[in-house]
Amino acid sequence: MALVARKISRLLVIVLAVSAITFMMLNALPGDVAYVVGGEEASEADIQAIRHALGLDRPVAERYLRWLYRIAMGDLGHSYVNYAPVSEAILNRLPVTIELIVLAQIMALLLALPAGVICAHTNRSLWDRGITATAFASLSIPSFVMAFLLIFCFALKLGWLPATGFAPLSEGLGRNLKSILLPAFSIALIEWVPLMRVLRADMIQTLKEDFILMARAKGMPTWRILLRDALKPSSLTLITILGLQIGHWIGAAVVVETIFALPGVGSLLVTGIFSRDYLLVQGCVLIITVAYVVINALVDMLYTGLDPRIRREGLNV
Amino acid sequence: MMAATINRQRVAAALFRQNGNRYFLTFLAIVLLLPCGAPAEPHYGGTLSMAHELDAAGFDAIKARAAIGAGGNAASLIMEKLFERSAQGELIPILGLAATPSADGKTWTVQLRENVTFHDGTPFNADAVVQHWQRLLNPENRYRGRIFLGPILSVEKTEPHVVQFNLKHPWIPFTTVLTGSRGFTSRIPSPQAVANDTQNQAPVGTGPYVFREWKRGDRIVMEKNPSYWQKGYPYLDRIVLRPISDHESRYAALVSGQVDMMVTDRPVHVTKLAVHPDFATYMLERAGATVMAMNCTKPPLNDARVRRAIAHAWHQQKYIRASFKDIVPRCEDWYGRQLDCGDVDYPRHDLEQARALMAAYGRPVEIEYIHSATPRGREAGVILQQMLKEIDVRVKAVPSDFPGIMKQLFSKQYDICSWLIPDFEDMSLITMAAFHSKSPWNVYGFADPEVDRLLRKQRLSTDPQVRAETLCTIARKVNAGAPFLYLYGRTFYVFAHEKVKNITVPDHRMIPLADVWIAP
Numbered sequence: 001m002a003l004v005a006r007k008i009s010r011l012l013v014i015v016l017a018v019s020a021i022t023f024m025m026l027n028a029l030p031g032d033v034a035y036v037v038g039g040e041e042a043s044e045a046d047i048q049a050i051r052h053a054l055g056l057d058r059p060v061a062e063r064y065l066r067w068l069y070r071i072a073m074g075d076l077g078h079s080y081v082n083y084a085p086v087s088e089a090i091l092n093r094l095p096v097t098i099e100l101i102v103l104a105q106i107m108a109l110l111l112a113l114p115a116g117v118i119c120a121h122t123n124r125s126l127w128d129r130g131i132t133a134t135a136f137a138s139l140s141i142p143s144f145v146m147a148f149l150l151i152f153c154f155a156l157k158l159g160w161l162p163a164t165g166f167a168p169l170s171e172g173l174g175r176n177l178k179s180i181l182l183p184a185f186s187i188a189l190i191e192w193v194p195l196m197r198v199l200r201a202d203m204i205q206t207l208k209e210d211f212i213l214m215a216r217a218k219g220m221p222t223w224r225i226l227l228r229d230a231l232k233p234s235s236l237t238l239i240t241i242l243g244l245q246i247g248h249w250i251g252a253a254v255v256v257e258t259i260f261a262l263p264g265v266g267s268l269l270v271t272g273i274f275s276r277d278y279l280l281v282q283g284c285v286l287i288i289t290v291a292y293v294v295i296n297a298l299v300d301m302l303y304t305g306l307d308p309r310i311r312r313e314g315l316n317v
Numbered sequence: 318m319m320a321a322t323i324n325r326q327r328v329a330a331a332l333f334r335q336n337g338n339r340y341f342l343t344f345l346a347i348v349l350l351l352p353c354g355a356p357a358e359p360h361y362g363g364t365l366s367m368a369h370e371l372d373a374a375g376f377d378a379i380k381a382r383a384a385i386g387a388g389g390n391a392a393s394l395i396m397e398k399l400f401e402r403s404a405q406g407e408l409i410p411i412l413g414l415a416a417t418p419s420a421d422g423k424t425w426t427v428q429l430r431e432n433v434t435f436h437d438g439t440p441f442n443a444d445a446v447v448q449h450w451q452r453l454l455n456p457e458n459r460y461r462g463r464i465f466l467g468p469i470l471s472v473e474k475t476e477p478h479v480v481q482f483n484l485k486h487p488w489i490p491f492t493t494v495l496t497g498s499r500g501f502t503s504r505i506p507s508p509q510a511v512a513n514d515t516q517n518q519a520p521v522g523t524g525p526y527v528f529r530e531w532k533r534g535d536r537i538v539m540e541k542n543p544s545y546w547q548k549g550y551p552y553l554d555r556i557v558l559r560p561i562s563d564h565e566s567r568y569a570a571l572v573s574g575q576v577d578m579m580v581t582d583r584p585v586h587v588t589k590l591a592v593h594p595d596f597a598t599y600m601l602e603r604a605g606a607t608v609m610a611m612n613c614t615k616p617p618l619n620d621a622r623v624r625r626a627i628a629h630a631w632h633q634q635k636y637i638r639a640s641f642k643d644i645v646p647r648c649e650d651w652y653g654r655q656l657d658c659g660d661v662d663y664p665r666h667d668l669e670q671a672r673a674l675m676a677a678y679g680r681p682v683e684i685e686y687i688h689s690a691t692p693r694g695r696e697a698g699v700i701l702q703q704m705l706k707e708i709d710v711r712v713k714a715v716p717s718d719f720p721g722i723m724k725q726l727f728s729k730q731y732d733i734c735s736w737l738i739p740d741f742e743d744m745s746l747i748t749m750a751a752f753h754s755k756s757p758w759n760v761y762g763f764a765d766p767e768v769d770r771l772l773r774k775q776r777l778s779t780d781p782q783v784r785a786e787t788l789c790t791i792a793r794k795v796n797a798g799a800p801f802l803y804l805y806g807r808t809f810y811v812f813a814h815e816k817v818k819n820i821t822v823p824d825h826r827m828i829p830l831a832d833v834w835i836a837p
Contacts, residue, residue: 151569164569
């Protein structure tokens with residue numbers, strides 16, 4: 001219980017620090033949301049009035065504390081630009097980003113797990129080298145280039161999948177999956193590589209362990225040794241990487257959502273940044289930070305399930 | 318079909334006019350591909366999907382910062398004006414039936430259409446029009462377009478379906494204010510939706526389409542208004558407007574059939590789609606101009622010799638060729654096709670003249686150019702650097718986003734900055750705002766007492782000929798002061814799948830989707 005409380009307090013500190021840094025950085029940027037709100041026709045007097053109305057003429061620290069107070073009250077505020085509640089804007093878009101990231105993770109794992117196992121099992125063989133070369137080639141392509149390549153092949157040339165847009169689940173599972181497959185695949189095609197590499201490296205070590213030798217001596221089939229005995233202890237680093245990569249996945253989602261015109265949190269964040277909609281950006285960053293630290297906390301807890309030694313020793317991970 | 322034919326010819330002819338032999342093959346190809354045959358009967362039903370670069374910014378005149386992108390188009394389908402304007406300048410009745418000026422020209426009486434209701438059931442009447450206009454004119458509401466409504470003093474109800482506009486003085490552009498497509502000025506919203514503060518997110522009007530959903534960044538959905546007052550209209554069941562900011566993605570969405578229409582100004586897509594057999598091309602030639610503003614209040618550009626030297630060193634046609642592959646027109650004034658002023662004395666590309674002016678100035682010049690943080694902005698920066706190198710002016714190109722550019726411009730903390738002169742149905746409105754020395758819109762800091770006098774003269778003039786001549790003189794005087802460099806005339810392209818019928822291109826701004834139907 002004490003461990004959980006300590007963890008939660010650590011997480012709160014991280015969230016506070018990230019939100020404070022983001023707030024300061026946003027305020028240090030050139031430009032002013034009042035000019036966006038005021039539009040082309042606004043005079044300097046209009047701009048000053050808008051700044052006053054939005055509270056932008058108050059000190060940054062005071063504004064940050066006010067924002068924190070409102071967060072504590074469960075209010076993310078209203079967008080400076082279109083006056084819509086920030087929480088509503090984020091909640092409307094969160095399912096799209098979650099679906100995109102989860103599907104991309106599943107795809108990446110579907111690629112990484114068999115590839116990692118095959119590479120470890122056939123270490124330094126032609127298979128291993130071929131898969132590794134493919135992986136590095138895939139990793140060297142930026143996500144936006146990958147996205148355009150996939151659009152060109154699957155939407156423009158083959159016409160199998162839509163080039164842009166998102167069909168919500170309410171329009172049917174088939175349409176929903178069709179709309180999200182290409183964006184998820186363009187993230188997965190890059191993100192599967194580190195997963196495959198760590199799994200391969202860990203599994204090569206595991207396959208040298210005595211209990212594997214024992215299993216082989218007992219005449220157990222190779223597939224069983226690989227998938228039942230070696231995979232589980234080899235996936236500890238893989239799980240860690242999955243947690244740590246969340247930030248990277250979200251970064252990729254920002255780019256991919258813009259290219260595929262998906263109404264997710266990533267594209268909302270981009271819109272907010274370009275229009276200097278501080279509250280919107282703060283809200284998005286807060287949600288992303290919370291997601292990041294919670295997922296990593298869950299990964300920490302998952303260790304104990306995967307490795308009994310951690311559970312026994314009560315290791316402070 | 319006929320509309321598509323006409324517009325194909327227009328775009329091809331325009332390309333040919335601008336570029337001569339360079340686009341001759343394109344011209345030939347387009348003419349050969351012209352569709353032919355009699356106009357078909359309208360077909361009812363179906364969904365039209367159109368891609369825009371930008372999402373809406375809201376739909377309420379006071380709260381939304383602009384009627385931009387998909388938002389402008391959606392507003393035109395949901396909310397109606399009192400009148401439209403024909404190509405000949407006559408008023409076409411919509412929610413208004415007739416507009417009659419008084420003998421002294423200081424009041425206009427507008428007879429309104431009866432038996433029209435807003436989508437929420439609120440009756441359309443004089444109260445709705447008066448409430449809308451009082452909101453716009455009330456200084457406390459800080460309506461951003463109020464600067465362009467200066468001569469309108471008040472609007473009052475005289476009968477249940479009659480309103481009266483009271484003006485400070487006779488004002489020729491008054492009717493263009495009623496018919497304008499810029500912003501929300503001319504579109505009458507439901508007074509109930511405004512009172513409930515829902516208009517900005519869920520607009521209610523009297524138009525042929527009813528607002529259904531606005532999923533920000535994804536789509537705006539409208540459905541046919543079953544009780545629309547114009548019987549037999551509209552044709553489509555549903556219109557979906559999709560903001561797709563990335564140009565390549567927008568192009569891919571059109572070509573792969575996910576959207577039926579799209580707006581673009583990217584040369585690579587324009588040249589590909591203009592000769593594509595599946596798509597019709599529509600060119601929207603707007604008035605206004607995209608410019609590089611020069612700050613007349615800050616050294617060294619407060620010296621007219623330096624500004625004129627830079628204008629002489631700038632080669633507009635080379636810039637257009639490099640950055641736009643000649644798909645946009647040159648311009649030397651901001652009136653577009655509204656007013657033909659002939660030669661307006663803008664400094665021509667002349668390096669000798671430029672060097673002589675710099676020699677007369679006699680000091681080294683280093684300036685900063687603030688441009689948009691986009692590939693096109695960077696391109697403009699590099700081109701400006703290269704061109705001004707010829708006259709030993711050093712340019713530091715500084716990328717900035719939109720809020721940054723706005724701040725620099727309006728606080729006049731820049732040397733040269735990307736800017737535009739937007740298009741209006743009557744360009745005298747923006748001319749007054751942009752070049753009067755006391756106007757907050759005068760971001761150049763341009764001040765010429767003679768121009769101020771001429772601006773007042775054209776505003777008060779009731780003689781169209783005198784007004785036109787005065788506006789041309791203003792253009793010449795402004796050009797002589799060179800407060801900006803012309804980049805290009807504002808032109809956009811709309812591409813539509815051939816199955817989309819009855820598209821007509823207005824002189825200004827938006828494609829009227831309300832008349833469109835889709836072939837089965």
